[in-house]
Amino acid sequence: MPFSFNVLQSQGAARAGVFATPHGDIATPTFMPVGTLATVKALDPDDLHRAGATMVLSNAYHLHLRPGDELIRSMGGLHKFMGWDGPMLTDSGGFQVFSLETLRTISEQGVEFRSHINGDAKFFTPETVIGIERNLGADVMMQFDHVIPGQSAEPVARDAMERSARWLARCLTTFNESAANAPFEQALFPIVQGGIHPDLRRESVLRIAELGDWVGFGVGGLSVGESKPDMYAMLETTDAVIPRDRPRYLMGVGFPEDLIEGVRRGIDLFDCVAPTRMGRTGAVFTHDGRLNVKRAELRADPGPLDPDCDCPTCTRFSRAYLRHLFVTEEILGLRLLSLHNVHFLIRLMRTAREHIASGTFDRWSADWLARYFAKSEITR
C-alpha cells in the first residue's frame, strides 16, 4: 500500500503529520495550489517547487472538456502531461457541475449538463467520473458528490448528503473494478457532506465509514456561503468523528485566517483558487492583512509586498515596480503576485507545522491572527 498517514505531533486538535503517496511525501498541514486546467495559473512546475508546494490539485470537469482525459491518459497521465512529478489530487467535478445552475439536470443516476465551453451535452455519474479520474491518474481522486449552497435547510442538506453517500458506494465499486487495469496507483477519498447541520455531518461520516477503510477524508460543502462560525462549528464536529489517523482535506478553503482556524480544528490539507485568482487582480496576502498593489500610494514604495516574506517576488521586486506592472497590464505582474500568494499560504502552513511540533501552536496562531487583523481592512 503506497499510501500512509502518520501523525508525528499534535497540539489540541492540530496535527503535524506526513501523508505518503506514490509521488512522494506531504508534510502536513499544507496548502495545495490549484491547477484547474493542468496548470496553476501563471506558474510553472519549477515555480511551484520553489514556493514549497508538495501536492497540486487539478480538476476532472475542466480536463474532461479540454484537452480530454482520454488524451491525457494517452500522453502518459496528468503528471507527465503537465510536468509535475510530485503528489497530485483531482477534484471530481461535483462542485463544477452543480455550479452550472440552469445548465444541469440532477437525478439519482447522475448529472446531465452542457459544457460551458461549447454547449455539448454531457452526463456525469459516479461511474463516469471515476473513469475520468483514472485516466488522469492523480495520486488522490475525490468521489463524485452532490454539492449544495452553504445555507441549505436540513431536508435539502440531508438529501444531498444521503445521495453523496450512495454515489460514494458506486464510486468505490467502479474504483475497485478499475484497479486492475489502472496505469497509476491511486486512492479514492470520500467527501463528508451535511451542510451546516452537525447531525448530518456526523451521519455522513458514519455512512462513509460503513463503506470501507479510507486512506483519507474530504470535508466538502464549506466556504460556499455559510457564516464563518458555522464553518468552524462544522470542522469541530467532523474533527470529533473522522478517524484521527487519517488525513482530512478541507475543500476549497484558502484564506490565511481560515487555514489557521482549520488547522486548529484538525484539518491537514487545504486548496483554493484564491491565491492565484486574487494575485491576478493585484491583491496579495501579507502578515498585516491584504494589500492591493494598484493603490496609488505604492507608486514610489521601494519596499517588498511583505517585509516578512522570503518569496521570489518579495526578495527581488519593490511594491513600486509591481504596481507599475499592474498599471501597465504586464503579464509578469500576474505571475509575480500569484507566486507570492501561493508561497505565502504554503509557508504559513509550514510555520504552523513547526509550532505544532514545538508545542507553541496555540500561542503562535493567536498572535498571528491578531497581527493579521490589526491593520487589515477585513474583519474576523
Added chain:
Amino acid sequence: MPFSFNVLQSQGAARAGVFATPHGDIATPTFMPVGTLATVKALDPDDLHRAGATMVLSNAYHLHLRPGDELIRSMGGLHKFMGWDGPMLTDSGGFQVFSLETLRTISEQGVEFRSHINGDAKFFTPETVIGIERNLGADVMMQFDHVIPGQSAEPVARDAMERSARWLARCLTTFNESAANAPFEQALFPIVQGGIHPDLRRESVLRIAELGDWVGFGVGGLSVGESKPDMYAMLETTDAVIPRDRPRYLMGVGFPEDLIEGVRRGIDLFDCVAPTRMGRTGAVFTHDGRLNVKRAELRADPGPLDPDCDCPTCTRFSRAYLRHLFVTEEILGLRLLSLHNVHFLIRLMRTAREHIASGTFDRWSADWLARYFAKSEITR
C-alpha cells in the same frame, strides 16, 4: 573608460567580440530581448539569465509615460527598478513618436505629440530625450533620431538623415553637459540613417564621425518596410564605413534569418519584439522554420517544440501540452513560448559566435539557412 570593444576573431565581415559595459561584458554577436516597459513581456530577470541574455533593451518613450523616468531615477535607476543587473540599452523613443502618425508634429526643434495612453501633450527634443535616458541610467543610450518609412525617396531620406545628424550634435552636447551630475556611467550611440540609399548611408557615417569618437554605432531605419535585398545591401554599405573596432547594433531586427544575414555583414547586436510578440500568439521559431502551436495536428504530439532546442520549455513540455495551454488561453503558455523564442535567438547568436571563432561560420550559416527554409512555409 568602462566601455570597450574587442574583436577576438573574424571570418569575412562576421566578428566574434566582447563589448564591455559598466554592468558586464557582452559576448557578440548577440540578440537583446526587448523589455519595453521595464519587463521583457511575460519573463522575469531569472528567465532572461537562463535564456543566456546578457544585454536587455528598454524604451525611453514608454517609460517616460509610465511610470515616468523621474520616478525610476528616484527608485535608483532602471536596473534596480526592474531587477536586471546586467548590461542594458535604452531606445530613444524616436521610432515610437514617429510611429504615432496623426498625433505628432515634427519641427527642427523636436517632435510634439500626444501620449497614446491619456492624450497628454508632450514635446520630445534631443535635449529632453537625453534627460530621460539619463534618468533611466542604461549602459547604452541611443540618440533621438528622425525615423522614416523604409521605402522613402532620396529627398525624404536625406532630410531625415541630415536632421538626425543635427539632432545627434544636440544629443551629444546635452550628454556631455549632464555627465557630471549623472548617477550612472553611460555611453551614447549615434544612429546611422539614410533609408535604402547607399550614398546617404555613407554620408550619415561621415557626419557622425565628424562629431566625435563613438563607443558604438546604431544602424536604424531598416526592417521598416524595405525589401530584404535592400536591407542586406545597406548592411554591406555600413559595414564598409563604420569603424571595424566598434560594435554595430542593427535596430529592430529579430528574425533568425535576418540575424544570420546581419552577422554575415558585420553586425554585432540585434533587438526585436518579434520573439516575445510571436510567442504570445502561439508562434515559435524552430530549426525547421516557424511553427504555430495552435495547429490541430499537434493535439497529441508528445515531442518538444524543437527537438534541437535545450530551452526550459523544450526540455520540460510537449507540443500537446503547449497547444492545450494556448487553446485554453492559459497565461503560462505566453511565458513558455516567449522563453523558447528568446532562448532560440540568443543561442543562435552564441552558436554563430562559436563558428566565427572556429572559422566555420560561412559553411554553418549556409547550412543553417538551408535547413530553416527547407520545410518552412516562409520563403527567403
